[in-house]
Structure formats: structure tokens, C-alpha cells
Amino acid sequence: MESRDVNVFEMFVAHGAGFWVRRTTWVGTCARVVRVGAMTAPGPYFGNPSVLMDVYTLDGQLTDEAAQLPAAGTYKTWRQIEPPVWAVSANLRQLEDPALDAALARFDKKRHKSDSRQGADKVEKIWLVVTYAQKEEAKKLGARWSPTEKAWWLPASNSAAIDEARKLPFLSG
Structure with a gap:
């Protein structure tokens, strides 16, 4: 078997x-x-x-x-x-x-200890579409990796980084 x-x-x-x-x-x-x-x-x-x-x-x-x-x-x-x-x-x-x-x-x-230690569960998250090759660029924006979702995200309060993410484009719209 x-x-x-x-x-x-x-x-x-x-x-x-x-x-x-x-x-x-x-x-x-x-x-x-x-x-x-x-x-x-x-x-x-x-x-x-x-x-x-x-x-x-x-x-x-x-x-x-x-x-x-x-x-x-x-x-x-x-x-x-x-x-x-x-x-x-x-x-x-x-x-x-x-x-x-x-x-x-x-x-x-x-x-999930690292997420909860940083209060990440309480933060509104904007999810990004980032390829493996683009991960260093995402990190420079302040993006964080979610091991549970297996995706990169930015805090919704970081409007400058979100605007930059749209230009790269890690976000659509």
C-alpha cells in the first residue's frame, strides 16, 4: 500500500x-x-x-x-x-x-506564537500576491509572512506600503 x-x-x-x-x-x-x-x-x-x-x-x-x-x-x-x-x-x-x-x-x-506575540491576529491584514523571487522586495515594504496562510501581508494601516505594493504589483486594483 x-x-x-x-x-x-x-x-x-x-x-x-x-x-x-x-x-x-x-x-x-x-x-x-x-x-x-x-x-x-x-x-x-x-x-x-x-x-x-x-x-x-x-x-x-x-x-x-x-x-x-x-x-x-x-x-x-x-x-x-x-x-x-x-x-x-x-x-x-x-x-x-x-x-x-x-x-x-x-x-x-x-x-502561531510568533504571530500572537506581535499582535498580528489583531491587525487588519492586506494580503499580497508575491512570488518567491519577489519576497525580498515585499520584505523591504514591511510585508510579513503568515506561516498559517502561506502568504505575505501588510498591515492595513500602512497606506504608503500598500500604495507601493500596488505599483509593483503585489496588489490588484
Whole structure:
């Protein structure tokens, strides 16, 4: 069942929580995806939600619970695998476990810490269309990167920068 050319988010959409993955660099472990945060955008990245996994040795020993699965958006890092033979008789975590909600909230808070520290959630944002090649120009205007939206933005109060962004053109209209 090795999956190719799909990321963990797409695996979740296809199978729901409870599927098994293996990182391409792992030798002696596998993981069960137990929770995925809110998907706030279209695929294939779905707004880059947090993903939680329980990690096991290949013989079924739990090594890490509700761990954050890194790089979930890349298809080169993770492969979906068949459930290990021992999983049928193992005492696996219930997918409805409320502890997963708390763990997900902790990871989400941690991931968004830089935005909230700067009060970015309270600032009205003007979203920009900036290519990777243009990002240095956007930074010079004072644009900031939103890791959750995967887009550049300017504070609505910075009218001079917004005018300049229209000229470049990072804004239409």
C-alpha cells in the first residue's frame, strides 16, 4: 500500500485518522496518524494544519504519544503503510481521546506564537500576491509572512506600503 505522490494531508482526506505512515529516513519505527487539525484551505496543503501521531517501534512498543508529525505537506518525506501485523492485537489509543484535542491545541498555539506575540491576529491584514523571487522586495515594504496562510501581508494601516505594493504589483486594483 505504499503511497506515492501524496502528502499526509491528502492521506488523511482519503482515509481519516488512524492510518499508518513511515518516514523515509526511519529505520526502526512507524507511526499512526491520530489527529489532524482544521483544514482551512484547499488541497494539497489544506492550510497546513498540525498533525499528531503515535510513534511505535516496528515490534509494537510505543515510543512517543501525540507527537507532532513534521513536514506533513511533502510527499517525499512520508509513505503510507499497511497497519503492522501487531496492531490488530495492540491496545491502540482511541481516536476520540480528548487528550488529542489538548495536544493539538498546544501545538497550534506553539506554531502561531510568533504571530500572537506581535499582535498580528489583531491587525487588519492586506494580503499580497508575491512570488518567491519577489519576497525580498515585499520584505523591504514591511510585508510579513503568515506561516498559517502561506502568504505575505501588510498591515492595513500602512497606506504608503500598500500604495507601493500596488505599483509593483503585489496588489490588484
